[in-house]
Amino acid sequence: MHLASTPVKITISHKNTPFSRMQLPQPELEFHVSRKAREKYGFDETLFTIRGNVIFANFYAAQLFAQQINDKRPADKAASAAELNAMGLIHEILHNLIDMYRQTRNANVFREALENLEQQFTRKEIDKTLEIFVEEFPPIDVHRKKITAKKYLQGATDGRENRQIALEEMMLLWLSNQNPAFAKYQELFDDTPLREATIYPKAMNSLNTFFDAQPLFGPAGKGMNLLQALLQPAKANPGSLIDQLNFLRETWGTQLSTLINIKWELLLGEAFTELWGIPGADYGTRMLRAADFMEEETKMRFFPGPGKAETHTPEYVGAEYEPEAFSPDTHWMPRLVLIAKSTLVWLDQLSKTYKKEIKTLDQIPDAELDRLAAQGFTGLWLIGIWERSPASKTIKNWCGNPEAEASAYSLYDYVIAQELGGDPAYGNLRERAWQRGIRLASDMVPNHTGIVSNWVKAHPDWFVSLPYPPFPAYTYSGASLSDDPNIGIFLEDHYFERTDAAVTFKRIDYRTGDTRYIYHGNDGTSMPWNDTAQLDYTNPAVREAVIQTILEVARRFPIIRFDAAMTLAKRHYQRLWFPQPGTGGDIPSRAQFGLTKAEFDQKIPEEFWREVVDRV
Missing domain, CATH: 3.20.20.80 (Glycosidases)
Structure with missing residues (x-):
């Protein structure tokens, strides 16, 4: 359940927004954003949930977020909306894997983790660490100074103590800072203040030891310490966000579709959902679209110089096969x-x-x-x-x-x-x-x-x-x-x-x-x-x-x-304008409007040129 106190989630959806005609996929992508980064870049406060999270509910949200960063960054350090989108999806999946662990292994794992920390450190040291974390990565009410971090940690959300939630989020922050592929954006979630002023580094080491004694977690036959399982994508593919997503899809794909239903009304609040709507979820499709989004940003869109060009022999086979049925050629x-x-x-x-x-x-x-x-x-x-x-x-x-x-x-x-x-x-x-x-x-x-x-x-x-x-x-x-x-x-x-x-x-x-x-x-x-x-x-x-x-x-x-008759063949029209998830990138911005083949066939049931020939 996403009741986190500190990660920053950006959400933009179609409901009652200026974009009222939007027909967009509605993923919920999150990652931590510090108070310092919020103030530096002036991120729109209406995008933040009541728990202080920013959700990328569509690619346009990621583009807006990147644009606000780029307005204050030099061109050679420009933020990529596709990279931010991929980071958000990775963080969201890790969050949900923790949810899966709580459902299937130990529902009280973070309560027990806090109890374990209290056996190794003083209550004062632990409280200081959690308070600085909440201050540096605040939920909305703490950010607006309606409530102190200390007061927040004394409360609960949907039956869970906020101290447990903060510990879970602090662990996710640590994971973000350990991920080499996230390094370009570290200023958004830099944990240096925690490292310098608290027992945070020691607490993370202690958590790792704690999870060694907990039920193992992972795909069938590959159980391991929960914290180590969450580190696997970054360890396996330290330089590539897309490869990390592919790792998650290949490793967890069948289980991600059965994750807990998020109580968005509790996380977002009435004002948020009225303005931005409620996200949906389909991790398999979202991971493919994240790759498409990256392809859109990185694809070269100019003619190459002189020299050999790669050529392909077309193959006219597959599901789109059409029988030959030409109109008759008259004598002339x-x-x-x-x-x-x-x-x-x-x-x-x-x-x-x-x-x-x-x-x-x-x-x-x-x-x-x-x-x-x-x-x-x-x-x-x-x-x-x-x-x-x-x-x-x-x-x-x-x-x-x-x-x-x-x-x-x-x-x-x-x-x-x-x-x-x-x-x-x-x-x-x-x-x-x-x-x-x-x-x-x-x-x-x-x-x-x-x-x-x-x-x-x-x-x-x-x-x-x-x-x-x-x-x-x-x-x-x-x-x-x-x-x-x-x-x-x-x-x-x-x-x-x-x-x-x-x-x-x-x-x-x-x-x-x-x-x-x-x-x-x-x-x-x-x-x-x-x-x-x-x-x-x-x-x-x-x-x-x-x-x-x-x-x-x-x-x-x-x-x-x-x-340009070929652009109206169904396979090409879909490739260009409504690409199947995982095949986008030919026309910038169109990946997010992709359709499955079944969805596309419902909209265009017959080849256009077949209909033309039959009627002409």
């Missing part, structure tokens, strides 16, 4: 000879070749179409024929490229671009091309729209988004990219400084106050596409809207090239 399809033209570039080239202004599709000379037909081309792929998002051009201009045009893959809507002459000009070209046996082809971009598009304005719920920035350092203070006075669209500030490539942009509806942070399109290979907005295919309305758009495009163009 196998003989298609397709030429691609970047439409704006081609029109400029034609203007120079024919020495006259050619800006719209209907102005393309018959002679040029005759030349293409004579060369044997039977298909003309017009790249960039749809109305592009003007924000794409604005972003490029703002970032120092005044001559750039909007990207052909940052679309505003599926209408023929007005600068190309719109539908009348397109109809003219299509008829003349067909007279020469040339079919027109176009792109269709199914996985994202432009950052400013009709869908972003009218259907913000169709996009992968959060009600808060995925990283606390993100800010959106620049000018709006929107062409609608009712809607604000803001690129993250660090793009302009070229110090970060944010995964989200900010959308505000000024009429309702609705604010959300929409993810940019991303295939997980490098940087986000900062002029795009990622569609959420777990939403059935999105899948239907895209299929209807595909049907509309197919009515205009007999040949369609689907951009």
Whole structure:
């Protein structure tokens, strides 16, 4: 039962918070934070439980906590949210292993431990040690000076003496200070004041001897002294938090799922639970997600330099196997000879070749179409024929490229671009091309729209988004990219400084106050596409809207090239946006929103492209 007086737990959950739309996993991760560290970094007091613990109920809580540290630390000593998250999970698991010991070996072990200490040291020495511990690592009421450490130790919590609780927590503090992988953050839980002023070091040695005489503890066939069992992860993997978590998962995984149900209402109190909610627990999943969180922070997201690159031969087997069921090729399809033209570039080239202004599709000379037909081309792929998002051009201009045009893959809507002459000009070209046996082809971009598009304005719920920035350092203070006075669209500030490539942009509806942070399109290979907005295919309305758009495009163009089509295969869409626990890391911040395969299959029961082929 987590009724500890001194460890610091940070908790942020979804209930009645500013993040009311959060759909996050709810782990409870804890570790000690000293009074000195609280005051130095100004940690938000509302995050602390009534017992003085800080719980990381989700990755965003760890990010906020790390950001508060980094605001006052030099860059070369920056705190890692993933490391803090892993530390919290390790500490929480050790706490629960102690609970398991009390349930299965000796319910009164800490009462007996105190009695054993009193046989070796004076009551005054023991009380001084516990008092300084509670003062240095205070519960909320002691921190607020509503009660003294001495008075606190005279009380009890849920039937347990606070002296016993303090001893248990002091042992966990000692374990944290013994862990080499925690050393980077030792200032948060430094036990030097205890070492210098009390019998704390001797008491820990005495506890070790005491547990030698107690029932052994450990996985089947590996029983040992409780204190030594709790030291095993750090001893086996002194330099790696993730390896310590893997050790715990491999050693204790089957037993962790049966741990005691925590009485959160006693630990957190009414005010805390009303503000932050109550955490949940699933240790196996949480350990996998902790590894994913670390992968997100450490993965290289730039193209490597010259030299050999690792290659893999794809294997098309497994649970996602789909039978081949292609739509039939008609007589002309196998003989298609397709030429691609970047439409704006081609029109400029034609203007120079024919020495006259050619800006719209209907102005393309018959002679040029005759030349293409004579060369044997039977298909003309017009790249960039749809109305592009003007924000794409604005972003490029703002970032120092005044001559750039909007990207052909940052679309505003599926209408023929007005600068190309719109539908009348397109109809003219299509008829003349067909007279020469040339079919027109176009792109269709199914996985994202432009950052400013009709869908972003009218259907913000169709996009992968959060009600808060995925990283606390993100800010959106620049000018709006929107062409609608009712809607604000803001690129993250660090793009302009070229110090970060944010995964989200900010959308505000000024009429309702609705604010959300929409993810940019991303295939997980490098940087986000900062002029795009990622569609959420777990939403059935999105899948239907895209299929209807595909049907509309197919009515205009007999040949369609689907951009980044592989990103909509179920295995890849899940890998990118809702990764299975233990497989995350491709897109920063998405690991915490991962789903099991069964959960994902419920949201997307059928391969999208299978449905498209069957319906088209």
